[in-house]
Amino acid sequence: MSTKAKLGKSHASSALAKDIFILKQLVSKDFKLKYRRSVLGVVWSVLNPLLMMVVMSIVFSYMFGGSVENFPLYLIVGNVTFSLMSDSTNAALWSIIDAAPLLKKVKVDRFVFPVQKVLFALVNFAFSLIAVAFVMLWFRVVPTWHLVMLPVVLVLLMLFCIGIGLAIGSLAVFFRDIIHLWGVIILAWTYLTPIFWDLQLLIDKAAPVWIITLVKVNPMYNYITFMRDIFLWQQVPSATVFGLCCFWAVLALVIGLLIFRKTEHKFILYV
Template sequence: MANSSSNEVTYASSVFSKDLSILRQLVSKDFKIKYRRSVLGVAWSVLNPLLMMIVMSIVFSYMFRHNIENYPLYLILGNITFSLMSEATRQSLRSITGAASLLKKVKVDRAIFPIQKVLSALVNFVFSLVAVVLVMLWFRVMPTWHIVWVPLGVLLLVIFCCGLGMILGAAVVFFRDVMHLWGVVLTAWNYLTPIFWDFQMLVDNHAPEWVIMLVRLNPMYNFVQLMRDAVLWQTNPSPAVFGLCVFWALLMLALGLFVFKKTEHKFILYI
C-alpha cells in the first residue's frame, strides 16, 4: 500500500515537472518570436507604454484630467495594468486551437496553453514597469513601502487572467466567433475602466447610481486602483478594493477551471 502511494506521488511529480518544463519552453518561445527581427527588440516593451502615455497625456490632459496630480503617471499605471489583461486574454483566445498539432501528438495538461499566454503577457508587463520607473524619476515621485502591494496586485491579476484565459481558450474551440466578439468586449471594458478619466468625475457629474456601482464592481477598476494606490497615491488600497481584487481573482480562476475541465475532453474533436 505504501509502495503504491509512493509510486503515485513519484508519477505526479514527474508529470508536474514535465508540464512545468513545457510551460517554460513555450513562454520562452513566445518571447523570442515576439521580438524576432526587431531592431529595438525588448525595448519596445518600454517604449510602447511611454509613447502611449505621451499621446494620451496630450489628447486627454485638458478634457479628463480633473485635477489629477502627476497625470502622466496616472495614465501609464492604468494603461499597463489594463494592457496586461488585454494582451493575456487576446493571446489566450487561440491558445488551444493554435496548439492543435501539439495536442494531437503529446499528452500534456491542456491548461498549460492558456496559462502560457498569460505568463508571456506578464513578461512584457515586467519590462513595461521600466517605463513606470522612468516616469516616476521624471516627476520625482519616490516610492514608499506601499510599493509592496504591487507584486500582490499583479499576482491577483495574473490569477484572474488565467481563469478568464481558460474560459476564452475553451470557448473559441467551439465558437470561433468569440475571437471577433472579444475585441468589442475589450473596447467597451477599456472605456468602462478609469484609465484616462477619473472615477470622481462620475460622482461630481451626478451619474446614475447604477453606473457608479457598475464601475466600482468592474474587476479592472479595482486592479488599476490598487496599482495607483501603491505607486501614485502611496497608500494602502482600501479594504473594498483589495477585497474585490481577491474576490474576482478567485472567482474567475474557479470558473475557468470548471469550464475548462468540463470541456477539454471534447477539444480533440473540434481543433
Template sequence: MADTATTSSASVSPYAKTERDKNRFILKQLVTKDFKLKYRRSVLGVVWSVLNPLLMMVVMSIVFSFLFSNGIENFPLYLILGNITFSFMSDSTSAALTSFLDAAPLLKKVKISRFVFPVQKVLFALVNFAFSLVAVAIVMLWFRVMPTWHLIWLPVCLALLIVFCIGIGLVIGSLAVFFRDVIHLWSVILTAWTYLTPLFWDFQLLIDKGAPLWVIGIVKANPMYGFVTFMRDIFLWNQSPSPEIIALCAIWSLAMLALGIIVFRKTQHKFILYV
C-alpha cells in the same frame, strides 16, 4: 493498513512530481519561444516594451489632460499605470483566447496537459509587463515621485491579476474551440471594457457629474477598476490598497479561476475533435 496507504502515497507522488516538472518545462519552453518570436529581427528588441507605454502615455496625456484629468497630480503617471495594468489583462486574455486553437498540431501529436497553453500566454504577458514597469520607473523619476514601502503590495496585486487572467483565458479559450465567434466578440468586449475602466478619466468625475448610482455601482464592480486602483494606490498615491479594493480583486480572481476550471474540465475532452 498503514503500510498500504504509505505505499499508495509513495507510488502516486513521483508521478505527480514528474507531471509538474514536465508542465513546468513545457511552460518555460513555450514562453521562451514566444519571446524569441516577438522580438525576432527587431533592432530595438525588448526596448519596444518600454517605449510603447511611454509613447501611449505621451499621446494620451496631450489628448486627455485638459478633458479628463480633473486636477489629478502627475496625470501622465496616472495614465501609464492604468494603461499597463489593463494592457496586461487584454494582451494575456487575447492570446489565451486562441491558445488551444494555435496548439492544435501539438495537441494532435503529443499527450500534453492542455492547461499549460492559456497559462503560458498569461506568463508571457507578465514578462512584457515587467518591461513596462521600467517605463513606469522612468515616469516616476521624471515627476520626482519617490517609491515607498507600499510597493511590497505589488506581488499581491500581480498574483491576483495573474489568477484572474488565467481564469478568463480558460473560459474564453475553451469556448473559442467550439464557437469561433467568441474570437470576434472578445475584441468588442475589450473595447467596451476599456471605456468602462477609469484609465484616462477620473472616477470622481462620475460623482461630480451626478451619474446615476447604478452606473457608479457598475464601474466599481468592474474587476479592472479594482486592479487599476490597486496599482495606482501603491505607485502613485503611496498608500496601501483599501480592504474594499483587495476584497474586490480577490473575489474576482477566485471566481474567474473557479469558473475557468469548471468550463475547461467540462470541455477539454472534446478539444481534439474541434481544433
C-alpha cells in the same frame, strides 16, 4: 505511506515538473518570436507604454487631467495594468486553437497553453514597469515601501487572467464567434474602466448610482486602483478594493477551471 501512495505522489511531481518545463519552453519561444528581427527588441516593451502615455496625455490631459495629480503617471499605470489583462486574454483566446498541431502529436496537459500566454504577458509587463519607473523619476515621485505589495496584486491579477483565459480559450474551440465577441467586450471594458478618466468625474456630474456602482465593481477598476494606490498615491489599498480583487480572482479561476475541465476532452475533435 503505502507504495501506491508513494507512486502516485512521484507521478504527480513528475507531471508538475514536466508542465513547468513546457511552460518555460513555450514562454521562451514566444519571447524569441516576438522580438525576432527587431532592431530594438525588448526596448519596444518600454517604448510602447511611454509613447502611448505621451499621446494620451496630450489628448486627454485638458479634458480629464485637471483634477488628477501627476496625470501622466496616473495614465501609464492604468494603461499598462489594463494592457496586461487585455494582452494575456487575447492571446489565451487563441491558445488552444493555435496549439492544435502539438495537441494532435504529443500528450500534454492542455491547460499549459492558456497559462503560458498569461505568463508571457506578465514578462512583457515587467519591461513596461521600466517605463513606469522613468515616469516616476521624471515627476519626482519617490517609491515607498507600499511597492512591496506589487507581487500581491500581480498574483491576484494573474489568477483572474488565467481564469478568463481558460474559459474563453476553451469556448473559442467550439464557438469561433467568441473570438469576435471578445474584441467587442475588451473595447467596451476599456471605456468602462477609468484608465484616462477619473471616477470622481461621474460623481461630480451626478451620474446615476447604477453606473457608478458598475464602475466600482468592475474587476479592472479594482486592480488598477490597487496599482495606483501603491505607485501613485503611496497608500495601502482599501479593504474593499483588496477584497474585490481577491473575489474576482477566485471567481474567474473557479469558473475558468470548471469550463476548461468540462470541455478539454473534446478539444481534439474541434481544433
